Amino acid sequence: MTTGTATATVRFTGTPETVGGTRLVRLPPEASRALPSRGQVATTGTLDGEPFTTVVEPDGRRGHWVRLPRNASDGTVEVALEVAEEWPEPEVPDDLAAALEHAPQHIRDVWDDITPMARWEWVRWVGATRSEETRAKRVGVSLDKIDHGKRRPCCFDLSSCTDPDVARSGKLPEPS
Numbered sequence: 809m810t811t812g813t814a815t816a817t818v819r820f821t822g823t824p825e826t827v828g829g830t831r832l833v834r835l836p837p838e839a840s841r842a843l844p845s846r847g848q849v850a851t852t853g854t855l856d857g858e859p860f861t862t863v864v865e866p867d868g869r870r871g872h873w874v875r876l877p878r879n880a881s882d883g884t885v886e887v888a889l890e891v892a893e894e895w896p897e898p899e900v901p902d903d904l905a906a907a908l909e910h911a912p913q914h915i916r917d918v919w920d921d922i923t924p925m926a927r928w929e930w931v932r933w934v935g936a937t938r939s940e941e942t943r944a945k946r947v948g949v950s951l952d953k954i955d956h957g958k959r960r961p962c963c964f965d966l967s968s969c970t971d972p973d974v975a976r977s978g979k980l981p982e983p984s
Contacts, residue, residue, distance in 0.1 A: 847966035868979035936970035
């Protein structure tokens with residue numbers, strides 16, 4: 809790990825793996841400890857020398873993992889990460905985007921006013937289930953909470969692994 813006066817660069821070598829159809833690399837414990845949060849962290853950096861931007865995901869075990877792009881090496885990868893100065897906009901899923909589009913203007917105004925990090929949290933909370941019924945309910949609850957002044961979802965562990973494609977019970981499975 810390299811540190812500077814303004815921004816620390818977290819460097820590590822990792823072995824890609826596939827969990828539930830998602831290609832990822834886990835951060836070594838010392839790399840995770842160097843990040844400012846046990847939850848998601850917006851980063852910029854390089855993957856095998858190529859620039860990339862990503863949001864590092866929590867693994868639910870006090871560590872983190874990075875989703876790899878399709879063109880990433882199957883062998884060992886070299887990663888360098890720096891905390892991004894600004895959060896990128898999340899990809900808002902179609903169901904939440906449609907609900908926001910049809911929501912009253914004051915709800916859309918709040919959505920536009922909250923930070924990109926807060927929008928990531930809403931997207932993450934809505935997407936943290938495999939059940940279509942629960943997901944639809946969360947979309948509705950999101951709009952209701954925003955309507956009642958909430959700018960972030962509450963009552964879920966930001967350090968848990970909430971990607972239903974890779975985790976159950978909030979934890980990325982241990983490597984096999």
